[in-house]
Amino acid sequence: RRRSRVGRGLAAALTLVAIAGLARASGATAGRRVDPQVARIMDKAQYRHGRWGLLASEPRSGVPLQSLNPGQAFVPGSATKLFSISAAWNTLGPRHRFTTPVYALGRRQASELDGNLVLVASGDLTLGGRTTRTGAVAFTNVDHGDANSVPGATLTPEDPLAGLSEIARQVRRSGITRVNGNVVIDDRLFAPDPVLTSEDPELDPIMINDNLIDVQVTPTQPGRAARVFWRPQTASNTLDGQVMTAPATRAATFPPRWSISTTSDGRIAVSGTIPRNAGRQLQTLTIADPAAFARTALIQALARAGVSVSAAVTGPDPEQLLAQTRTYPASTRVAAYVSPPYREYAKLILKVSHNLGAQLAICLMAGLRHTQDCETGFAVERTFLRRARVDLSQVAFADGRGGAPSDRATPTAVVALLSWWLSRPDFAAFRRSLPILGVDGSLAGVESRSPARGKVFAKTGTAVGGDSLNGRLVVEGKGLAGYLQARGHRFIPFALFLGDTFTPTIQGVERAGNDLGAIAAILQQRFAR
Numbered sequence: 001r002r003r004s005r006v007g008r009g010l011a012a013a014l015t016l017v018a019i020a021g022l023a024r025a026s027g028a029t030a031g032r033r034v035d036p037q038v039a040r041i042m043d044k045a046q047y048r049h050g051r052w053g054l055l056a057s058e059p060r061s062g063v064p065l066q067s068l069n070p071g072q073a074f075v076p077g078s079a080t081k082l083f084s085i086s087a088a089w090n091t092l093g094p095r096h097r098f099t100t101p102v103y104a105l106g107r108r109q110a111s112e113l114d115g116n117l118v119l120v121a122s123g124d125l126t127l128g129g130r131t132t133r134t135g136a137v138a139f140t141n142v143d144h145g146d147a148n149s150v151p152g153a154t155l156t157p158e159d160p161l162a163g164l165s166e167i168a169r170q171v172r173r174s175g176i177t178r179v180n181g182n183v184v185i186d187d188r189l190f191a192p193d194p195v196l197t198s199e200d201p202e203l204d205p206i207m208i209n210d211n212l213i214d215v216q217v218t219p220t221q222p223g224r225a226a227r228v229f230w231r232p233q234t235a236s237n238t239l240d241g242q243v244m245t246a247p248a249t250r251a252a253t254f255p256p257r258w259s260i261s262t263t264s265d266g267r268i269a270v271s272g273t274i275p276r277n278a279g280r281q282l283q284t285l286t287i288a289d290p291a292a293f294a295r296t297a298l299i300q301a302l303a304r305a306g307v308s309v310s311a312a313v314t315g316p317d318p319e320q321l322l323a324q325t326r327t328y329p330a331s332t333r334v335a336a337y338v339s340p341p342y343r344e345y346a347k348l349i350l351k352v353s354h355n356l357g358a359q360l361a362i363c364l365m366a367g368l369r370h371t372q373d374c375e376t377g378f379a380v381e382r383t384f385l386r387r388a389r390v391d392l393s394q395v396a397f398a399d400g401r402g403g404a405p406s407d408r409a410t411p412t413a414v415v416a417l418l419s420w421w422l423s424r425p426d427f428a429a430f431r432r433s434l435p436i437l438g439v440d441g442s443l444a445g446v447e448s449r450s451p452a453r454g455k456v457f458a459k460t461g462t463a464v465g466g467d468s469l470n471g472r473l474v475v476e477g478k479g480l481a482g483y484l485q486a487r488g489h490r491f492i493p494f495a496l497f498l499g500d501t502f503t504p505t506i507q508g509v510e511r512a513g514n515d516l517g518a519i520a521a522i523l524q525q526r527f528a529r
Contacts, residue, residue, distance in 0.1 A: 033067040037522045041515050042068075046508065050475070050501025055411035056484065056494035056523060059422050065492065066523060070415075073394070073408040074497035075477025077461030078353040080402030080409070082481060083395065085346050086388070086417060086430075087381040088361035091368060094343040094426050098124035102167055102335040103328040104176060111177040116321055117309075119167070119298060120328065121187040121205035121291075123364050124339045125357050128163025129209055130156055130348070137344040141444040143352040144214055147282040151254035155216065155282065160209035160232045161297055163337045168301035170335035182311040183299050184321050185291040190363040193374040199403045200359045204290040208232060208297060210356055213285040215260045219245040219274045226258075226274050235313050236296045237266045248277040256281045262288075266314075291317035343426070347433035350459055351441030358400040388420040402461055411495040414481045418493035431457045431491065434482045437517060437524075446517035452524040456517075458482025458494075464509055467502065475501045475509055480516040486527035496520065 034042070034054060042052045055070040057063065064070070100122045106115010130138045138156040147153035159165070189205035197203050202211035209232050218227040226243040243258045258272025260283050274281060287293045295317050299309050311318075339345075349357035362377035369376045378397070385392060394413035398404035421427050435441030438453035442460040447453060461479035481495040496516055503509055 033064065035066060035522060035526060038066070038519050041519055041522075044515070046503065046511075047498065047501050051499050053411045053497040053499070054495070054519075055415045056492055056527075057415050057419065059419065059490055059492055062419065065527070066494070070411045071394070073396075073410050074479065074499045075463045076402055076407055076409040076414070076479050076481075076497070077463040077477045078355075078358075078402040079414065079459050079461030079479040079481050079495075079497075080397055080400070080407050081350060081353065081358045082414065082417060082459050083385065083390075083397060083409070084358050084361045084381060084400035085349055086421070087384040088365055089342065089346050089426075089430065090384055090388075091365055091380055092342050094341060094346070094429065096342040098122045098339040100124050100127060100163070100167070100337045100339075101328070101333050102171060103332040104171075104174070104334045105328070105332055106181060108176070111175055112180060113176050113178065114180045116181040116184055117171065117179055117298075117302075117334075118184045118186055118322065118328065119206075119294070120326065121185060121189055121294075123189050123205050123207075123360060123367070124163070124337070125207060125345050125348075125360055126163075126210075126339070127206075127208060128166060128337055128339075129160035130158050131162065131340055132158065135340050135344075137340055137348045139348045139352050139354075139441075141352065141441060143354060144212065144282060144284055145210055145354060145356060146352075147214075147284050148255075153282045154280070155214060155231075161234075161301060164208070164294070164298050164301040165304070167335045167337050168298065168305035168307065171302060172305040172307050174334035176334060177307055179302070179307065179309045179311075181309075182318050182321060183295050183302070183309055184319065185294050185298075185317045186319075186322055186326060187291045187317075188322075188326055188372065190366060190374050191372045193363065195404070196359045196362065196374055196399060199399060199401065200356050201286050202290070202356050203359050203363070206290050206294045207356070207360075208287070208290070208294050211287040211290045211293075213237065213262075213268065213287060214282060215239075215268065215270055215284070216280055216282045217243050217256070217258060217270075217274050218280045219276050219278055221245055222247045222276055228270060230268065232297065234293065234297045234300055236293050237262070237268050239270065240267045241269050241271045243270060244273050246273040246275050249275045253278040253281070256283060259283075260285055289316070291319070343429055343433065346430075350433050351435055353442055353460065355401040355403070358402070360400075362400040385417070388417055390416045390420075402463070407463075411481075411497060414495035415493045418482065418495070422491065422493070431483055434459055437520065443517065446514055447521045450518075450521040452521035455485040455524050455528070456482065456520045457485075457491075458520060460513065460516075462509065462513065464506075470502075472502055472504045473506065473509060475499070475503060475512055478509070478512045478516060480513075480520055484520065484524040484527055486524075487529065492523075492527055494520070494523065
């Protein structure tokens with residue numbers, strides 16, 4: 001499988017070389033048609049070695065309103081999610097709900113089951129762990145999945161074990177109070193993908209809390225132990241050690257001065273210091289065996305609901321007890337958790353750039369072809385993009401999230417996809433699922449005082465590499481693509497990219513993102529007149 005994926009990537013790379021030559025010619029022909037205020041930002045000294053791409057088109061005619069290198073290929077970063085999530089939205093369906101059933105296999109005598117309970121994982125991204133009372137999927141502007149790389153990550157208030165607790169209550173309501181056997185997680189919906197899991201090792205058909213352990217530390221008084229909170233708490237893990245509160249400091253408090261690690265027996269070791277003025281800080285650990293973790297969590301949820309299990313609470317998932325087929329008699333189903341509609345998951349993924357959810361979309365689309373091979377999901381995405389009138393010669397993707405080295409897209413291709421959405425009946429829902437300038441998601445802190453606030457709906461993207469020779473960072477790609485609210489409640493699709501520039505610090509990357517937001521605000525105000 002590695003050889004086939006590498007071969008596929010090499011073919012894509014050779015295609016990109018040819019595309020790049022054509023793109024340079026088409027960019028030169030198109031000329032520089034850019035607002036003077038926008039040009040001043042693009043011409044800043046820090047971008048002198050980089051390149052820009054921009055296309056904003058009239059929504060009905062497709063006539064370019066702003067154009068600069070629209071046919072050149074750029075590294076899209078997380079703007080890749082526009083393609084993968086659009087494909088999943090339109091192939092799974094925005095109203096698609098994931099059903100995670102539990103089957104009682106064996107002989108039932110009164111309230112006892114002589115056999116096993118089997119939970120069949122459906123690829124539900126949150127399994128109730130973010131579902132609000134209104135049926136929405138909760139998110140914070142900086143998601144816990146980014147806690148180890150981005151400051152300011154916070155937790156949603158929902159219980160990450162809520163779905164399993166609901167399943168356990170249903171098992172009890174079915175009349176079972178005792179399981180003389182085991183609990184098994186059937187996570188064979190798709191096979192581990194070597195490329196996707198190399199980027200996101202949490203990817204699995206069963207996901208509890210994004211298959212992460214959250215550890216949150218809050219400072220108290222200097223010289224005293226800080227408060228440590230962790231979740232989800234199950235018998236699989238114990239917390240060991242402590243973090244001490246240090247005096248306040250003027251220096252940056254990210255990355256944190258405390259660390260977490262886990263041992264083979266499930267102990268989570270936490271140690272270090274946190275400055276008094278640091279505020280709450282969050283770090284995460286990847287759950288090494290999602291099926292075993294979910295099994296333990298479910299057995300404990302059953303106990304809380306009044307259902308005892310004779311098997312040990314902890315230990316590996318006994319997958320050897322599963323039959324070869326994943327088909328179970330409907331008469332044996334004793335519980336099922338039904339998710340919110342997929343459009344709610346799409347909003348989570350796009351608002352906070354949820355990498356795991358975007359990778360999952362590829363595997364879920366593979367399931368439409370009745371295969372466990374996630375790579376087949378790209379064929380489904382390709383079919384959709386043809387239907388959406390996207391020129392496939394102008395895009396190349398090796399993942400769903402936008403982290404693969406070979407990912408590329410031209411502004412023309414991105415605007416083609418966004419333009420296709422304009423005529424869809426669920427366009428408004430898709431538009432609102434994107435980050436909103438100065439309001440929420442990855443654009444919450446950008447142009448928050450601008451008159452364009454709340455009038456730009458766009459997906460961000462970032463790809464950054466290291467330059468060991470010069471001790472600096474390479475901004476391989478910085479992107480912003482979506483819709484500008486124009487006069488007459490029209491929405492103008494646009495794609496804006498910056499590529500191949502340098503910065504000495506991570507703050508330079510942030511400034512580049514702010515400049516992209518400023519350009520979008522300028523254009524929105526221009527089109528609103």
